[in-house]
Amino acid sequence: MKRTFTALSLFVIVSLLLAACGGAATEAPVVTEAPVVTEAPVVTEAPPAAFECTDAIGCVTVAPDEPVHIAYLLVISGANETLGVDSRNGAEIAIADHGQVLGHDVSFTGEDGGCSAEGGQPAATRLAADPTIVGVIGTSCSSEARVAMPLLSAAGFSMISASNTAPDLTLAGNENQWPGYFRTAHSDLIQGAAAADFAYNSLGLRTIATIHDGSLYADKLAEVFRGAFEDLGGTVSGQGAVTPDQTDMSGILADIAAGQPELIYYPIFMPAGAFITLQARQTAGLENVYLMGADGLFSPDVAAGSGAAVEGFLVSSPDLTAFGSAYLTDFVPKYLEMFGTEPISIFHAHAYDAIGLMLTAIEQVAVQDADGTLHIGRQALRDALYATTNYPGLTGSLTCSPTGDCANPVIAVYEYHFVDGAGVYPPERIWP
Amino acid sequence: MLRTLRQRTTFTDIVIWAIGLAIAVVVVIGTISTLRSGKYSVETWIDLFISGLSLGSVYALIALGYTLVYGILRMINFAHSEVFMSGPFTAVFVAQALNGAGLLERSPVLSLLLITLVSAGVSCTIAILLERIAYRPLRKAPRLVPLITAIGASFFLQYAFRGLFGSGIQAYPSIPALEGAWTLGTIRFFKTDIVIILSALAMMLVLYSIVQKTKMGKAMRAVSEDKEVATLMGIDVDRVIVVTFALGGASAGVAGILYALAFPIVNFYMGFTPSIKAFTAAVLGGIGNVPGAFIGAMVLGVVESVGPNLFLDGLGIPSPNQLKDLLAFVILVFILIFRPTGILGERLTQTKA
Numbered sequence: 203m204k205r206t207f208t209a210l211s212l213f214v215i216v217s218l219l220l221a222a223c224g225g226a227a228t229e230a231p232v233v234t235e236a237p238v239v240t241e242a243p244v245v246t247e248a249p250p251a252a253f254e255c256t257d258a259i260g261c262v263t264v265a266p267d268e269p270v271h272i273a274y275l276l277v278i279s280g281a282n283e284t285l286g287v288d289s290r291n292g293a294e295i296a297i298a299d300h301g302q303v304l305g306h307d308v309s310f311t312g313e314d315g316g317c318s319a320e321g322g323q324p325a326a327t328r329l330a331a332d333p334t335i336v337g338v339i340g341t342s343c344s345s346e347a348r349v350a351m352p353l354l355s356a357a358g359f360s361m362i363s364a365s366n367t368a369p370d371l372t373l374a375g376n377e378n379q380w381p382g383y384f385r386t387a388h389s390d391l392i393q394g395a396a397a398a399d400f401a402y403n404s405l406g407l408r409t410i411a412t413i414h415d416g417s418l419y420a421d422k423l424a425e426v427f428r429g430a431f432e433d434l435g436g437t438v439s440g441q442g443a444v445t446p447d448q449t450d451m452s453g454i455l456a457d458i459a460a461g462q463p464e465l466i467y468y469p470i471f472m473p474a475g476a477f478i479t480l481q482a483r484q485t486a487g488l489e490n491v492y493l494m495g496a497d498g499l500f501s502p503d504v505a506a507g508s509g510a511a512v513e514g515f516l517v518s519s520p521d522l523t524a525f526g527s528a529y530l531t532d533f534v535p536k537y538l539e540m541f542g543t544e545p546i547s548i549f550h551a552h553a554y555d556a557i558g559l560m561l562t563a564i565e566q567v568a569v570q571d572a573d574g575t576l577h578i579g580r581q582a583l584r585d586a587l588y589a590t591t592n593y594p595g596l597t598g599s600l601t602c603s604p605t606g607d608c609a610n611p612v613i614a615v616y617e618y619h620f621v622d623g624a625g626v627y628p629p630e631r632i633w634p
Numbered sequence: 635m636l637r638t639l640r641q642r643t644t645f646t647d648i649v650i651w652a653i654g655l656a657i658a659v660v661v662v663i664g665t666i667s668t669l670r671s672g673k674y675s676v677e678t679w680i681d682l683f684i685s686g687l688s689l690g691s692v693y694a695l696i697a698l699g700y701t702l703v704y705g706i707l708r709m710i711n712f713a714h715s716e717v718f719m720s721g722p723f724t725a726v727f728v729a730q731a732l733n734g735a736g737l738l739e740r741s742p743v744l745s746l747l748l749i750t751l752v753s754a755g756v757s758c759t760i761a762i763l764l765e766r767i768a769y770r771p772l773r774k775a776p777r778l779v780p781l782i783t784a785i786g787a788s789f790f791l792q793y794a795f796r797g798l799f800g801s802g803i804q805a806y807p808s809i810p811a812l813e814g815a816w817t818l819g820t821i822r823f824f825k826t827d828i829v830i831i832l833s834a835l836a837m838m839l840v841l842y843s844i845v846q847k848t849k850m851g852k853a854m855r856a857v858s859e860d861k862e863v864a865t866l867m868g869i870d871v872d873r874v875i876v877v878t879f880a881l882g883g884a885s886a887g888v889a890g891i892l893y894a895l896a897f898p899i900v901n902f903y904m905g906f907t908p909s910i911k912a913f914t915a916a917v918l919g920g921i922g923n924v925p926g927a928f929i930g931a932m933v934l935g936v937v938e939s940v941g942p943n944l945f946l947d948g949l950g951i952p953s954p955n956q957l958k959d960l961l962a963f964v965i966l967v968f969i970l971i972f973r974p975t976g977i978l979g980e981r982l983t984q985t986k987a
Contacts, residue, residue, distance in 0.1 A: 279801035281901060416956065443953035447907055449897040452685045453942045454955035460673045473803055473899040480898070484815075484824055486677055507899045509808030623739065623807070 257579030259358040266574035274312030275340030282317040284546045286342040289364045292550030296557035315346040322346030330357035344368030344419040355380040358580040364553035372607040386552040388611030394426025396613035397518040402434040411440040411463035415470040423469040439463045451481045459487035469496030476507040483511045500548040505625030513620035521614035555595035654971040668948030688827040690935020691834030695889035696912035697927040699882030705858045705922040712784040715909030716791035720760045721753030721887030722894045726804045733807035742811035754887035761883025796902040806898035830892045920976030
């Protein structure tokens with residue numbers, strides 16, 4: 203018995219070792235080959251007619267039969283997966299719509315950023331190590347962008363986010379504003395002000411409170427909202443914070459209730475957002491206050507996870523009706539056809555435009571050899587993106603600022619309803 | 635007398651006592667200044683207290699699984715968090731189906747019982763399989779080996795469920811029968827809280843009487859006392875251990891449903907936080923001790939719920955509720971400084987492995 207066990211263990215160890223060696227053997231060429239593919243034409247082959255890269259931060263070379271490599275860095279698993287998967291869907295539709303780039307296919311691969319700094323950092327490290335990548339679509343969440351962008355910027359990539367909204371990412375002179383960063387989503391300076399305008403002027407409220415979850419996005423948006431509301435003449439009766447995985451909100455809600463606000467703004471994510479909605483209705487003094495979230499809570503999961511308390515829950519978010527007519531007649535049917543569902547979050551059209559901007563800029567700057575080889579200067583690509591003016595996108599006419607703000611932002615307020623024992627998605631647009 | 639005291643007190647003791655004293659002072663000062671500010675009404679405190687009790691009841695049922703297994707095997711079953719997750723994460727599909735058929739609204743009691751049975755069944759099965767596949771082959775191994783295995787099994791189960799049901803969230807439908815509250819004067823008792831507390835109490839009583847009153851319970855206590863002697867007395871130790879895991883698993887499954895009544899969103903990662911709290915509760919009460927787990931869980935639940943507002947608000951700390959987990963663990967440290975064996979102490983002998 204003991205001998206068979208020893209023999210078996212030996213066998214397992216040997217086979218593990220063999221497998222490990224085998225893996226190394228197959229992987230080795232990939233490691234060495236990667237630089238060869240991209241740099242070989244530049245460094246080794248130098249016949250007189252060959253392209254010479256003069257770009258300040260290097261070039262990407264795409265061989266005749268190779269695809270143009272665009273990567274994504276989105277949240278595609280976990281509680282906020284609808285946010286990232288929705289963006290990825292939008293991007294895939296854009297790639298299908300655009301077709302080939304100067305005779306090359308587009309390959310679209312990516313990493314999961316998990317909607318957190320802890321997830322964004324390793325994902326960005328992996329992307330930055332791949333020199334075939336021309337540009338990145340992402341990130342989903344501002345916390346990811348804050349840690350990913352230093353790495354991707356240093357690698358020479360251009361990144362266009364469809365859903366980062368934290369103001370500092372495109373604020374000139376800010377430490378979180380990096381060269382090569384662009385976004386088609388609005389800055390929360392606009393969303394926060396619009397939400398405050400709605401609360402103060404449309405609902406006629408004078409006292410509000412905010413809750414954030416410690417994430418860059420939520421913290422900044424709550425801050426902008428409070429500032430804008432006070433500028434209008436309102437009062438902030440309280441502010442608090444929770445942790446993203448917190449379930450019991452009774453303590454923070456009791457704290458908020460003590461200030462007797464008329465509205466609570468909590469621009470956070472799922473599932474904490476649903477727990478606040480549910481438990482606020484059970485907190486003395488908060489039974490009838492307005493509850494309001496932001497674009498992070500524009501999701502079918504909100505309608506499904508908040509029970510009857512979802513009735514009347516408000517969210518500020520990009521205004522889908524402000525999009526061009528092609529959105530409803532063309533984009534949504536394609537989404538339905540390719541993915542079998544209506545859009546599952548709010549930033550799919552922004553991702554569609556992000557791909558559009560990226561591929562258009564690549565076509566502008568790419569130098570093509572006679573055999574079809576493409577040379578794309580990384581700085582040239584950034585310059586072309588910064589120079590974007592009046593690009594006819596799905597979300598409107600897009601013009602990029604010198605810090606990478608490309609959005610044409612129109613914010614609306616939506617209201618969720620609870621009908622026949624179930625929350626309704628998408629929520630109803632009620633303002634403006 | 636004084637000299638012996640001085641000889642016995644080491645520098646470490648003084649530091650530890652100083653930490654304990656500092657925690658006590660912060661708590662007392664915070665409490666006094668919060669109460670003097672009069673920010674919260676009596677009703678608010680009662681609300682927080684009740685929600686703490688209901689959270690504590692769920693912790694208690696999970697803690698039971700840790701403490702029963704520890705009592706018998708002297709091993710921390712770190713995969714218990716996944717035993718807890720597997721039940722409600724599976725039963726959510728039953729709940730959604732029942733809701734789709736309209737049964738949840740028409741006969742809520744029957745539906746809830748069915749959902750609970752499914753959840754308890756799944757958790758129980760997972761616990762038994764875990765014991766059979768992961769732990770039994772290692773029964774004679776050094777104590778660290780099953781501990782590491784438990785961590786591995788925990789990851790395995792987590793990602794197995796992620797593969798099965800996806801990494802997104804699933805929501806329990808709202809149950810109309812459990813909405814609203816009963817009022818007694820100015821005090822409100824939410825139906826969910828009451829149902830959670832009463833069900834957990836009932837479940838605790840059943841488990842406690844199994845351990846104390848039945849023949850199997852007697853066998854469990856005997857194995858816990860000394861495995862070799864129990865074997866000599868004709869007790870089937872393997873069977874006792876399986877029953878222990880089954881009981882712990884079933885109670886975790888019930889706890890899962892009660893947890894989902896209060897927080898109706900489940901995902902593959904949901905087991906981590908409540909289970910680490912339940913483990914804390916088990917240690918707090920004295921691990922290996924069934925009533926200890928219950929008391930520890932209740933203390934922890936209430937401290938977590940009332941604590942941030944009571945202890946920290948008055949100190950002017952911004953967003954004290956972000957620190958609620960910290961507070962729970964500080965209280966654990968505090969109690970362990972003064973009672974290293976937990977509130978009810980360790981009634982079991984230390985000699986067996």
